[in-house]
Amino acid sequence: MNVSALTPSELKFRLKxxxxxxxxxxxxxxxxxSIPGVSESVGLLYADYPLAEQADFxxxxxxxxxxxxxxxxxxxxxxxxxxxxxxxxxxPLDQAFxxxxxxxxxxxxxxxxxxxxxxxxxxxxxxxxxVMPAPxxxxxxxLCAALVNRGWRLLSDELALVRVSDGKLIPLxxxxxxxxxxxxxxxxxxxxxxxxxxxxxxxxxxxxxxKASTDSVARASEVVQVxxxxxxxxxxxxxxxxxxxxxxxxxMRVADNSFNYSLLGLNGFKTMSSLIDASLCYDFTYSKLxxxxxxxxxxxxxxxxx
Amino acid sequence: xxxxxxxxxxxxxxxxxxxxxxxxxxxGDTHLLGSTAVQILxxxxxxxxxxxxxxxxxxxxxxxxxxxxxxxSFQIEQLLDxxxxxGLIELS
Numbered sequence: 001m002n003v004s005a006l007t008p009s010e011l012k013f014r015l016k017x018x019x020x021x022x023x024x025x026x027x028x029x030x031x032x033x034s035i036p037g038v039s040e041s042v043g044l045l046y047a048d049y050p051l052a053e054q055a056d057f058x059x060x061x062x063x064x065x066x067x068x069x070x071x072x073x074x075x076x077x078x079x080x081x082x083x084x085x086x087x088x089x090x091x092p093l094d095q096a097f098x099x100x101x102x103x104x105x106x107x108x109x110x111x112x113x114x115x116x117x118x119x120x121x122x123x124x125x126x127x128x129x130x131v132m133p134a135p136x137x138x139x140x141x142x143l144c145a146a147l148v149n150r151g152w153r154l155l156s157d158e159l160a161l162v163r164v165s166d167g168k169l170i171p172l173x174x175x176x177x178x179x180x181x182x183x184x185x186x187x188x189x190x191x192x193x194x195x196x197x198x199x200x201x202x203x204x205x206x207x208x209x210x211k212a213s214t215d216s217v218a219r220a221s222e223v224v225q226v227x228x229x230x231x232x233x234x235x236x237x238x239x240x241x242x243x244x245x246x247x248x249x250x251x252m253r254v255a256d257n258s259f260n261y262s263l264l265g266l267n268g269f270k271t272m273s274s275l276i277d278a279s280l281c282y283d284f285t286y287s288k289l290x291x292x293x294x295x296x297x298x299x300x301x302x303x304x305x306x
Numbered sequence: 307x308x309x310x311x312x313x314x315x316x317x318x319x320x321x322x323x324x325x326x327x328x329x330x331x332x333x334g335d336t337h338l339l340g341s342t343a344v345q346i347l348x349x350x351x352x353x354x355x356x357x358x359x360x361x362x363x364x365x366x367x368x369x370x371x372x373x374x375x376x377x378x379s380f381q382i383e384q385l386l387d388x389x390x391x392x393g394l395i396e397l398s
Contacts, residue, residue: 248325252338262334266318269329269336273320 004047012039019063021052025161025172025220027112029104030058033096035078038064041097041196045175045209048217060107064096082107091202098199098207101177105158108172109259115161115170116271117259122155122169123147128227128301129169131160131279133257136204139234139286142182145210146289147296149190154216155224159259164267167274168223173216175209183208189289227301229254229279232286240291243283250281278302307397309386310354311347317394333393342368343385347394354398357383 003011003022014020019032022042033039052058063081067090071077078096080088080103087106091099109117120133121144130152134140141157148154154173161170175196178186183206186193194211229250230242251272255261261268280302286292311317318329324341339347345364349355355363361382369378389395 246325247322248327248338251320251322251327252336255336261336265334266329266331269318273327276322277320 001051001053002047003043003049003051005051006043008040008043011043012036015039015042021055021058022046023050023052023220024104024174026170027059027108027172028052028055028057029107030055030061031064031100032062033064033100035064035066035093035096037094037197038078038096038100041209042100044194045196045211048212048214059111060104062100062103062107064100064103066093095199095202097196098177098202098209101175101209104174108159108161112161113260113263114165115163116261116264116268116275118160118162118254119158119257119259120160120254121157122160122171122224123152124155124169124224125152125296127225129155129224130228130230130296130299131169131226131254131275132230132232133160133254134232135257138232139182140232141176141178142185142234143232143286143289143292145176145178145182145186145193146189146293148176148213148216149186149193150293152296153219154212162226162271162275163223164264164271167226167271167278169226170223171216171220173212173220175211177207177209179207180205185289186210226275226278227280228299229276229281230284231282232284232292234287235285236287238285238287240286240288240295241284242295243285245281245283247276247279247281250279251276308354308356309350309360309390309395310398311350312394312396317347328394330393335392337392337394342381343389346382346385346389350395357386360386 016034019030022029022031061083065079067077067079076093077090078093078099079090080099118133120131121140122129122131132140144157155171157176163170196209198206198208200206319326326339326344328337361379
């Protein structure tokens with residue numbers, strides 16, 4: 001059963017009373033909250049996600065609550081807790097849903113160590129994945145949102161999960177986080193895209209989340225072979241340019257963008273080596289999304305070694 | 307005094323083109339090394355060596371025509387110091 005099988009009031013009731021067991025990729029999150037705005041956004045953006053009704057296990061137990069203090073009445077706040085512990089400082093109540101998304105990213109990046117985790121967007125087409133590591137502000141999520149609205153499958157807009165055992169990429173399709181100008185750019189680019197309400201004045205500016213496609217969610221158990229590592233950079237007015245990057249340099253830059261490369265020790269090195277070995281690596285500068293889509297559409301995987 | 311690789315088992319590497327990436331299991335650090343530094347490591351992996359002997363062994367392969375023997379020798383010594391600082395080689 002998917003989240004969409006519940007009426008808004010049923011979802012709100014369940015989230016408040018027992019919580020829901022939400023399947024996102026290979027993880028189950030037990031989510032409990034009585035904050036109405038969160039329930040609405042979950043109903044909107046997680047409609048296609050399965051509910052793990054029979055689950056007697058969850059990878060992450062998450063609650064979003066309103067702290068019981070005076071601010072409950074004056075400038076109310078939202079508090080994210082993981083396994084009963086408050087991890088972050090409270091944020092304004094209006095930011096509860098973005099806080100949930102950031103918190104879920106934190107859950108994965110801090111607890112999933114059977115994978116090498118890279119701060120990167122990942123998209124797939126024709127059985128091959130492009131990993132796009134980049135620091136905030138590089139246009140990674142904007143490019144990712146454009147690609148998934150033009151035929152690429154979303155694996156993640158934030159966390160590339162490279163399985164240590166075989167180097168395959170594990171999908172974690174969740175809403176795509178967009179901020180500031182990117183929100184309207186993608187709204188114009190794909191008028192049918194579904195967005196959460198815009199939330200202003202967050203630490204990242206104004207943010208909104210775009211719903212992952214039904215296909216991406218349905219195929220969340222299909223692992224993928226990496227073919228390209230691409231470092232995107234939005235540059236106003238630039239002509240789209242894909243520039244080959246030596247694999248050794250790409251190795252070091254991807255390692256810099258990894259959450260647990262050092263923690264995994266030799267396994268991290270070996271997983272990173274196989275990822276880079278299987279990839280053609282590029283720096284990619286762009287300003288127009290259509291040009292970027294065209295260049296990505298022309299990508300060819302590495303010829304098999306003889 | 308001879309230079310030697312610190313525990314051969316402790317260092318893992320992979321290469322693409324001229325550059326190599328080394329992982330030092332003892333420190334947990336990863337290093338990107340150019341071809342000359344790699345040649346030094348590979349040479350020392352085969353057998354420990356004095357700086358002077360190492361320089362003579364590498365010169366036919368790596369010494370550029372415009373570079374004098376003294377300059378090349380200085381370059382090798384600098385790289386030996388750097389590899390030592392990175393914890394990849396030591397004096398025996």
